Amino acid sequence: MNGTTSELLKHSKKNNDSEYILEVKDLKKYFPIKAGFLQRTVGSIKAVDGLTFKVKKGETIGLVGESGCGKSTAGRTLIRLYEPTSGDIIFKGKNISKMNDGELRRTVRKDIQMVFQDPYASLNPRKTLKSILSEPMITHNLYSHKERKEKIQDLLDKVGFNPLFINRYPHEFSGGQRQRIGIARALALNPDMIIADEPVSALDVSIQAQIINLMEDLQDELDLTYVFISHDLSVVRHISDRVGVMYLGKIMEFAGKKDLYEEPLHPYTQALMSAVPVPKKKGVQVRERIILKGDLPSPANPPQGCVFHTRCPVATQMCSEQVPDFKEIRKEHFVACHLY
């Protein structure tokens, strides 16, 4: 009796807890494969196949994985740039997965913003910096003309830009500067959460460090929540609080960054970590490298059972038959593997 009450209490506490800004439940996004003269749907690409995770306010969630694992699709589905096939996205207590466009625009669009990978392609080349930054405010009918001007100055100041650049076009800026513009644009509406899809992958290392530092400063200053999508494990470790490792549309392991990087449990995470070449340091032992055989299977036809079993060095018969559950092995450490 005692046990059940405390259990209940714990449960209700969790439910009332508003510390989670975003909850994703079994999110799926399938893209149809069409073929033939009539363009019938003959199959589907399971780009995102059942994601479940929660994001606390003010933290950074990292999503890592190799190309084709569905991390970008996941990001775009979270912000409803893609319609989810099924599952729930609960943002600040509202289920946004089934909202229509108008409702979405009125309620949550300005609270979640996105920063894209390619700073060259994500800015309109025919607009000046000023109109790029004021466009989101105009769309959402925010602020008077004068306030907008002040706001733009403020934004430029935040991302470390000279206010004199305001009438320049994107081609006049370098890659790192363009990514700063992308971040300033995302901040224009005072969002609560920013989804950053490979924001530093196209940049040189020294510029990459500048942008990462900027994102961290802004997070402290504005109390932002980030979902940071990247293929670079070291960058993700640096910026994230908790990290999810994706493979073929599923999260294989999800844990606090310390747990995940110091003691990866899933064989895929272990292989991924060992594959990263690390600059030599004094006294650091060379790690044993696990080389995975073969390539990523096609998401149109993922393997039966555990999706990783075709490349897994420790796969058993069971792995090819049963899909492993995504279980909490330790506190806040989730793994989808039959080993545990």
Place this chain on the structure above:
Amino acid sequence: MTALLELKNLKTHFKRKKVTIPAVDGVDLKIHKGETVALVGESGSGKSITSLSIMRLIPSPPGEIVDGEILFNGQDLARLSDNDMCKIRGNDISMIFQEPMTSLNPVLTIGEQIIEVLMYHQKLSKRAASLKAIEMLETVGFSRAKELIDDYPHRLSGGMRQRVMIAIAMSCNPKLLIADEPTTALDVTIQAQILDLMKELSKKYDTSILLITHDLGVVSEVADRVVVMYCGQVVEEASVDDLFEEPLHPYTIGLMGSIPSLEGDLDRLYSIEGTVPPPEHFPAGCRFSPRCPHAFDRCRNEAPVLREIGSRSVRCFLHDDKEATK
């Protein structure tokens, strides 16, 4: 020990209208037999132009090797006729590129592309060449090489295409392999496979490798010696152990500090102020001085030279006195 390849004061400039762009501006570099040398730098540092100059693949005009020597086995490649260069390219020196998707011909089968090289350089018959092609594909780790030679490149994944490129590059048993960002377009697990393969092949055939990359992690895995470039010049050169233990040039130090670590936690990344200047606006004096945290007056007025300090060299006034003590 004489060097297999030696660049002496190589200058490759591009002329655009009346502006001259010094993309590579006085590069000295040595590669010994069997050695792997990494050429490191950010975009715009001139590392790719250096490698294309060695292969004499600079489009001319607008580009031109204006000065310097490229000594390969004692022969100056910079002054070789196009015909003679064709005999060396793909035979003694071969190259693999970053983008395995665009460097294979999409309308020829894998087999045809390897056989072509072998028939041209090794003067093999078609039959012998195709046997050798299968052997090469097996060497780079394809289990079904026999079927693969009739496949087209689009049927292969990125990692497999890069293997095919390596098979083509290694088919004539070159003395020098130039790899321009060979793993940048690949995922980490595939990158690990390709780096392993390159290490294995270079040992097996005693091939020297010039590896061009911006990834210091990759450098420390495969290279014996590292050359760091900035704005068309070599700023530091050292063995891989020396460099990672104690980088000397402020740019190298900055570059290493900018990489987030996989093992430890840092509060904040070190970042180098500003950006790489475009080649038409290289600053006077030391080219790194506008971004350098240690720059003093002399750096802004006078250009430092690449000085030898023991077994390594560095282009920085901060290390002038060190040389005197040696």
